[in-house]
Each structure stands twice: as C-alpha cells, then as structure tokens.
Amino acid sequence: MDIIHSVPELRERLRREPDNVFVPTMGNLHEGHIALMHLAKPRAACTVVSIFVNRLQFGPRDDFDRYPRTLQSDCEKLRAAGVDVVFVPDEKAIYPEPQTFIVEPSDLQNILEGAHRPGHFRGVATVVLKLFNLVMPHSAIFGKKDYQQYLVLRDMVHQFALPIEIIPADTVPAGRNGARRRGSTGYCRKSVPNWRQAPMTISAWNCTACRYWRTTAGNPTTWRCAAAPTCGRRSTARKSSWCSPPPVWAGRG
Amino acid sequence: MDIIHSVPELRERLRREPDNVFVPTMGNLHEGHIALMHLAKPRAACTVVSIFVNRLQFGPRDDFDRYPRTLQSDCEKLRAAGVDVVFVPDEKAIYPEPQTFIVEPSDLQNILEGAHRPGHFRGVATVVLKLFNLVMPHSAIFGKKDYQQYLVLRDMVHQFALPIEIIPADTVPAGRNGARRRGSTGYCRKSVPNWRQAPMTISAWNCTACRYWRTTAGNPTTWRCAAAPTCGRRSTARKSSWCSPPPVWAGRG
Numbered sequence: 391m392d393i394i395h396s397v398p399e400l401r402e403r404l405r406r407e408p409d410n411v412f413v414p415t416m417g418n419l420h421e422g423h424i425a426l427m428h429l430a431k432p433r434a435a436c437t438v439v440s441i442f443v444n445r446l447q448f449g450p451r452d453d454f455d456r457y458p459r460t461l462q463s464d465c466e467k468l469r470a471a472g473v474d475v476v477f478v479p480d481e482k483a484i485y486p487e488p489q490t491f492i493v494e495p496s497d498l499q500n501i502l503e504g505a506h507r508p509g510h511f512r513g514v515a516t517v518v519l520k521l522f523n524l525v526m527p528h529s530a531i532f533g534k535k536d537y538q539q540y541l542v543l544r545d546m547v548h549q550f551a552l553p554i555e556i557i558p559a560d561t562v563p564a565g566r567n568g569a570r571r572r573g574s575t576g577y578c579r580k581s582v583p584n585w586r587q588a589p590m591t592i593s594a595w596n597c598t599a600c601r602y603w604r605t606t607a608g609n610p611t612t613w614r615c616a617a618a619p620t621c622g623r624r625s626t627a628r629k630s631s632w633c634s635p636p637p638v639w640a641g642r643g
Numbered sequence: 644m645d646i647i648h649s650v651p652e653l654r655e656r657l658r659r660e661p662d663n664v665f666v667p668t669m670g671n672l673h674e675g676h677i678a679l680m681h682l683a684k685p686r687a688a689c690t691v692v693s694i695f696v697n698r699l700q701f702g703p704r705d706d707f708d709r710y711p712r713t714l715q716s717d718c719e720k721l722r723a724a725g726v727d728v729v730f731v732p733d734e735k736a737i738y739p740e741p742q743t744f745i746v747e748p749s750d751l752q753n754i755l756e757g758a759h760r761p762g763h764f765r766g767v768a769t770v771v772l773k774l775f776n777l778v779m780p781h782s783a784i785f786g787k788k789d790y791q792q793y794l795v796l797r798d799m800v801h802q803f804a805l806p807i808e809i810i811p812a813d814t815v816p817a818g819r820n821g822a823r824r825r826g827s828t829g830y831c832r833k834s835v836p837n838w839r840q841a842p843m844t845i846s847a848w849n850c851t852a853c854r855y856w857r858t859t860a861g862n863p864t865t866w867r868c869a870a871a872p873t874c875g876r877r878s879t880a881r882k883s884s885w886c887s888p889p890p891v892w893a894g895r896g
Contacts, residue, residue, distance in 0.1 A: 397804070490750065491768075491802035496743035515744075523804040549744035551650070551776040 391469045393476045400477050400524060407474075410436040412527035414518060417441040418458045419467050426531050426559050427471040433557075438525050439468055440477040446489060447513030477525070484520060492516050495542050496549075502538050511542045518543055522554060529555040644722045646729045653730050653777060660727075663689040665780035667771060670694040671711045672720050679784050679812050680724040686810075691778050692721055693730040699742060700766030730778070737773060745769050748795050749802075755791050764795045771796055775807060782808040 394400045404410060411434035413426050430437045441464055448454040461478065468476055492512055498504070499511035522530070532540045544556045647653045657663060664687035666679050683690045694717060701707040714731065721729055745765055751757070752764035775783070785793045797809045 401806070489802060490748075491799050492747040494745040494747045520804045523806065526806070546744050549742060551773045553654070553776065553779070 391465070391473055391476060393465060393478060395478055395480065395483065397479065397483050397524060400475075400479075403475060404436070404438070404525060407436040408526070409434050410438050410475075410525065410527045412438045412440070412521070412525045412530040414440045414442070414521050414530070416443045416457065417464050418460050419464045422533065422535065424467055424471050426533060427468065427473055429557070429559050430529075430531050431472055433529055434527075436474045437472070438475045438477060438527065439473050440479070440521055440525070442477075442479055442484060442517070442521070444484075444513060444517040445481065446485075446517055447510050449507050449510060452507070477521075484517065489516060493519050493546065496545060498538070498542055498545065504538065511539070514539055515542055515546050519546065519550070519552075522547075522552060527554060529557055531557045531559050534558045534560055644718070644726055644729060646718060646731060648731055648733065648736065650732065650736050650777060653728075653732075656728060657689070657691070657778060660689040661779070662687050663691050663728075663778065663780045665691045665693070665775070665778045665783040667693045667695070667774050667783070669696045669710065670717050671713050672717045675786065675788065677720055677724050679786060680721065680726055682810070682812050683782075683784050684725055686782055687780070689727045690725070691728045691730060691780060692726050693732075693774055693778070695730075695732055695737060695770070695774070697737075697766060697770040698734065699738075699770055700763050702760050702763060705760070730774075737770065742769060746772050746799065749798060751791070751795055751798065757791065764792070767792055768795055768799050772799065772803070772805075775805060780807060782810055784810045784812050787811045787813055 392403060394403060411430045413423075413430050415423055427437060427439065441461065443454070443457050443459065445454050448457075465476060493515040495511050495515045499515075504511050530543075532543055534540055540556070540558050544558070546552075547554050547556050645656060647656060664683045666676075666683050668676055680690060680692065694714065696707070696710050696712065698707050701710075718729060746768040748764050748768045752768075757764050783796075785796055787793055793809070793811050797811070799805075800807050800809050
C-alpha cells in the first residue's frame with residue numbers, strides 16, 4: 391500500500407494506474423468505512439482512499455482542531471482491507487492558497503443538516519470536486535449513512551457532467567441506534583442535531599421543471615417548492631401536473 | 644471533421660482520441676477565433692472546438708436570442724482550419740435540467756466587465772467546467788482579448804486542480820481599434836462598456852496570503868485588497884511586506 395502526501399506524487403502514481411475507484415474520508419476510520427473499502431475493491435484494479443480533514447466544511451461552531459487525527463491506526467486498517475493507495479495531503483497540498491473558487495450546490499444544501507451548518511455542503515462539494523480532479527476515478531463510493539451528503543455529491547457529478555459513477559453504500563457505520571460511533575478519541579458534533587433520529591420523513595419529488603426537496607413532519611400532503619426561487623415557479627405548490635410521482639425515501643438512516 | 648451534437652456521441656468519439664486540445668466558443672467565428680485553432684492544431688492529435696451559446700452567462704440586459712447563430716459558415720471555417728471535432732450541443736444537452744450547481748468564482752468576477760454584468764463570469768465558469776468535463780482535454784486555449792475571462796478560467800483550473808493547461812493566445816480578433824468585430828449579422832453587446840478602451844490600467848498583485856486585484860485610474864500607488872473579506876486581512880492596504888512585487892499587465896487589449 392502506497393501512502394502518498396504530495397499532489398505530484400499522486401498524479402504520477404495514478405498515471406500508471408488509471409483504473410481506479412475512490413473513497414474520500416476524513417480519517418478516524420471505523421468498520422463502517424472499512425465496509426466501503428470492501429465494496430470498492432472488486433470495482434477497479436486500484437482502490438484509492440484519501441484522508442483529509444477539510445477545514446472548508448467546518449463551521450465556526452464545529453471544532454476543526456479537535457477532529458481526531460488517527461493516521462497510524464487508519465493506515466493499518468486500510469492495509470488490512472487491501473487498499474492500494476492512501477492519499478494523505480496536508481492543508482497546503484489541497485489549499486496552497488485560500489480557496490476563492492467555490493462550488494455552490496443546489497438548495498438541497500440549505501435544509502436538514504445544512505440548515506444547521508451554513509456553508510457545510512459548499513465546503514464538502516468544493517473539496518470533493520478537487521479530490522476528484524486529482525484522483526480522476528471512474529467510480530467513487532459514499533455511505534448512505536450521510537444521505538444528504540451523498541445526494542449533494544451525486545447531483546454535483548450529474549450537474550457538472552463529471553465522468554464518474556457515484557455508488558451509494560448501504561453500510562451503516564457501527565454504533566448504537568445507528569448513531570455515529572463515539573469513543574474516548576471520537577468526535578461528536580454536538581452542535582449538529584442528529585436529524586436521522588427526528589420524527590421526520592424526507593420526500594424527494596421529481597418536478598418536470600426542477601427538482602425540489604421538502605421535509606415533512608407528519609403532513610406529507612403539503613409542501614413548498616424549495617427550488618422555486620431558482621426555477622421561477624410558484625413558491626408554494628400542492629401536488630399538480632408538473633410533479634411526477636415522488637420516489638419517497640424514508641429517513642431514520 | 645466530425646460535427647457532433649450529443650454528449651454520448653462526443654464521449655465515444657473522444658474515448659478513441661484522448662490526446663486533445665480544446666477551444667470553446669459561442670460561434671459566430673471570425674479570423675480571431677481561427678487564429679486560436681491554428682495555435683491549437685500542433686498541440687495535440689485532435690483539435691476539439693465547441694459552439695454553444697451559453698444562456699447562463701447572459702444577463703437580463705444582454706440579448707441572448709439575438710446572439711448570431713452562424714453554424715454553417717462557422718463549420719466551413721473550422722474545416723478549412725483543420726479542426727477535427729466540432730461539438731455543437733443544443734441547450735438540452737448541456738442543461739438537461741436547470742443548472743442548480745454553480746461555480747462561484749473569486750472576487751475577480753466582480754470588477755471591470757463583471758461589475759457591469761452580474762453573474763456573467765459565474766455562467767462562463769460553470770459552462771466551461773462542464774465542457775472541460777465532457778471534452779477532458781489536456782490543454783485549452785483562450786484569447787487574451789477577453790483578458791478577464793482568461794484570468795477567471797485560468798484561476799478556476801488552478802483552484803479546482805483540473806489537469807488542464809490553459810494557454811493564453813495573444814491573437815486579437817479583427818476589427819478596428821481592437822474592438823469586437825461587428826457587422827450586419829454581428830452582435831454588439833451595447834450594454835457593456837468596452838473597458839479595454841477606457842483610460843485604465845489593470846494591475847495584478849500577488850499577495851502572499853491571497854491574490855487580489857485592483858483597477859487603478861491614473862493612481863497606481865493606492866489600492867484596496869479586494870480579497871480581504873475572504874482572507875480576513877485588512878480591507879485597505881498600501882504596499883507592504885506581505886505583497887510581492889506586482890507583475891503589472893497594462894490594459895487596452
């Protein structure tokens with residue numbers, strides 16, 4: 391397993407191995423992450439994992455400095471899982487200068503977890519786009535445990551016409567009641583409510599003019615068109631002809 | 644010369660020819676554009692040109708519908724110039740749904756031409772990122788005649804770590820006094836002042852903490868740090884230790 395820290399070294403390594411599948415992480419790996427690696431392995435000749443704690447997705451209430459860095463044990467787990475390349479850039483490698491170009495995601499970034507963490511998904515989308523451009527995988531794997539993140543990145547790839555297949559993984563990271571794993575070295579984002587535990591259903595509606603999203607709490611028959619400011623259509627809608635039947639995804643992780 | 648309209652056909656064509664150089668255009672080609680093709684030709688086995696009038700970069704005061712579409716004569720000129728692939732997508736191919744993910748460029752988007760056309764460079768950057776992801780060239784050529792656009796796209800490639808070399812072309816499109824070519828079928832963006840003809844000098848300063856830009860009108864010794872809101876440094880600066888000597892580019896196209 392190659393542990394690579396610099397961008398030129400990564401590009402050189404992957405130039406020899408363009409058939410690769412990618413799993414971006416922030417480290418502090420547990421068995422949920424490792425399940426993603428097992429899902430990745432058979433999909434390409436080369437499995438690439440990144441470990442990068444991305445300052446851009448941390449808000450002022452999140453504690454970037456306290457996020458656990460456990461590189462040695464992470465690498466042991468990745469080696470045991472048969473990962474081929476681990477990319478561990480420092481901040482200067484990813485942000486050699488302040489990031490002034492930003493990916494501005496759809497309105498999906500502003501609800502649920504995003505409503506409590508302004509700019510979070512902007513930071514996620516921006517760093518993942520950069521990592522995609524460095525690794526250039528044909529596939530990338532994201533856990534459905536972070537469902538909203540998966541949706542944002544899936545849509546980004548589609549909207550920016552990236553030639554990458556986004557594979558959602560059903561695997562739920564370990565921990566009681568599906569909650570994030572916490573331990574003596576673990577990191578608990580106290581400021582963020584665990585929306586998966588809320589009595590809430592997320593319905594994803596496909597509109598013929600736009601795609602929009604609405605949380606409903608026990609009242610699935612009324613909703614608001616979240617994308618209306620963008621698409622210019624009415625801001626409040628009831629089910630009508632311009633909405634196709636909704637594929638509903640029920641929350642609770 | 645292959646004239647391609649659909650995304651799958653383009654991907655299939657370029658899968659056979661990954662060594663390509665790219666020149667994106669909005670069509671209505673004149674000798675200035677053709678000079679870009681001649682610059683491109685020796686750089687790769689395959690020269691790819693796109694013709695796409697990008698609604699996203701037109702503001703409410705710009706007349707998208709009146710922008711001239713001259714596909715037949717454009718293709719004749721491109722064929723004569725030895726171009727290999729012309730990609731002519733319709734709007735549905737580039738925007739199969741409303742574009743809800745946007746590239747938000749640096750503050751450079753807000754000065755000069757950008758100050759008169761809010762959102763213009765956002766639209767340019769977003770469509771060029773998509774076209775890059777479709778064509779996947781190793782190099783792309785942009786005329787320095789549209790100097791601010793060239794800078795925005797050069798910086799986007801750098802900031803998003805795209806594996807693409809941006810090549811600036813000195814060629815000035817034909818027309819008296821360096822102005823845009825206009826004719827009976829031509830398009831003149833009347834609402835946009837031709838800033839290249841203004842008595843103005845653009846100075847590009849490299850700051851060790853950020854890059855910032857300032858227009859000066861006869862007074863090059865004072866300026867404001869345009870990136871200060873981003874980098875958190877003082878909003879007004881005089882030349883100091885955290886500014887390296889500026890590479891000055893004098894305007895007037």
